[in-house]
Amino acid sequence: MTERPAAREPHLPHDDAPSAAAGLTDGPRTAGSRAAGSRSLGLLRETAIIVVSALVLSWLIKTLLVQAFYIPSGSMEDTLEVGDRVMVSRLVPDAFDVHRGDIVVFKDPGGWLPPYEPPERTPVGQATANVLTFVGLMPAETGDHLIKRVIATPGDHVTCCDDEGRIQVNGEPIDETYIRPGSVPSQDPFDKVVPEGMLWVMGDNRQESKDSRYNTGNPGGGFVPMDNVVGSTFAVVWPLTDATLLRNPGDVFDQVPEP
Template sequence: MTAYQPGTDEPEEVAPKKGSFLRETAIIVVSALVLSWLIKTFLVQAFYIPSGSMEDTLKESDRILVSKMVPDVFDIHRGDIVVFKDPGGWLSAMPVEDTKGQAFVRDVLTFIGVLPQDAGSHLVKRVIGLPGDTVACCTTDGKVTVNGEAIDETLYLKPGVEPSVVEFEQVVPEGSLWVMGDNRIDSGDSRYNMGGPGGGFVPIDNVVGTAFVKMWPLDRAEWLKNPSEVFRKVPEPQD
């Protein structure tokens, strides 16, 4: 780049400001990383699905976005898909195939929100019972009941899968949830952890947020709406 100086016959060469360019680039990159971390920490976090326990709603390797405004700002509702930390003993140890260097880079990028969180270190299930609810199975026609009201779950259950082959009747404690996977035949959910720590209930404090959109793969991208009509007739729990 050149600039003309008055009183001279030749334009003067102006050296590009490399230091300024690098500094501005660094500021942009750092700002973007900080913004990504803030969004991931307080608003939205990406997860990917490692198993088929929520089929066909969520399939293995799907990417979802989770609102972290729940439960701190907004309430959890029956039918919500929640991501939560293992209450204890729900997950078996997963083999680690990455080298230490790869694991470090992955963990850093996940921490700042550039990479999606592996839901294999958390769990993804659908909320069936809220605090105080009595959840039970099964009616004579094989349905789950909530506070005595049978619910028709065909809207989200994997086709051909029964609501439950495990019988149960539980009252959800204060501050907890009863959760089940949409692929009931292949879901280690509340039913299969009734004898473990917490009795199969998920503390609300363990909830990371609610899934609200499936963003990948693109041909399956969609909003994950709450199936409120399934629970519309469910009465409030009795004190």
Template sequence: MATDADSAAAEADDESRRRRREQRSGRGAGARLGAAVKEIVVVLAMALTLSFVVKTFLVQAFFIPSESMEDTLVVGDRVVVSKLTPGPFELQRGDVVVFADPGDWLSEQEQTDRGAALNAVRSTLVFVGLLPDTSEGHLIKRVVGLPGDHVKCCDSEGRLLVNGEPIDESAYLKPGEQASAQEFDITVPAGHVWVMGDNRGDSSDSRFHDPAGNGQDGSVPIDLVVGKAMATVWPVDRWGGLSNHEGVFADVPEPGSNRSLGPPPDPAATGT
């Protein structure tokens, strides 16, 4: 027959087992929570690393801050830029490119202060590629001349001449804009490109940074080209690819060819 002592011992034993079960359950829950947190941290780290790699070597998003490329691009557009051009893929006439400021092309821009914490978070997200670059220190223009090209403004019909060939830029120029109100006659140096905005009347491009008038200073070093703009991805109603309008330049001869040098002199005009 069980005594009060035996009952008390049994109750104590049951209580001890219950506490051990609770401890094991608590440790199990803690272990599961710790494993879940660890998995989330690993996934986030992998995502940030992948985003950084993609941004550094493949594509990067940029914000359009000015009207210089209207109507192709407008203020507030976000564009995706391929970093494979230049690189595995060569630059072509007509490409829309993002490049670092060659020097004093940009005026001083006031930085938006969101507070130290938010500024740090935003800078980090831009750095790893999760937010579009604000384009500070960068410009976006269209390539009109490649290394060695002879670019001139303008013929009797107001068209640019590239290697002696007149080009019709109506496919991308902002309606109502002429090819250039400023005359120039330059040769693009090796390793450089001559760039112009599609909104020619409101674009501080190669034309305005070439004091010698020969293309040496106004042309942009290819080393400063970040990449080729491929598509507009924001806002939604402006989604779409960006064309280099290769047909515009289809008849342009290579620099140094007989066609690019123009027609031979007329013997009658020279008296020979």
């Protein structure tokens, strides 16, 4: 008589044994999530480095090379219009000298400007504006800077006016090609010798410019200390339709002798 083989017990998986399906899906998904997370962190890190580097570079450029300024008034028309954005070289007067005819930005020597009223902004907007101005991506609007043209440098004897209504520098009359059409060099006479370390400045729109002529009773006697000069303006960059380089009108002062 043939013995029947013993019945086999069905194989049941233990409750704590991972299924094959689980082993095939859970493992790769976890690794992929970690890789994606690492890539995201790497991208954020690279973006942060780029942004910080750009801000530092902008700050260095603003501090050492160039800075943007906004033109708030018509005192330099028609050379500069209200609303123009100009670029100023910070290399003047530290690396390069200030020359007659340069258009310079300078800090108020005292009493030239009325009290400044900043524009109304939300706290976030003001904080953003402060950061952008600090790094040089936004024109300065501190309210304590002016922009004028240098007419006489240290030691120069500047007077107005000769028989033809022209300003004289060291006895030589100058034909100012840059003043606004319809303006006259000055309706008020003056006779000044520029002290050492100072500048005599005037706006191109002579009848609308409160410049050296009208600040003789303020600190500095109407002269601008060289230490107050932020830099020399070399370009209009906005609006784009008016973008242009600003060149020194050297021919106006070519015949002026040294003091």
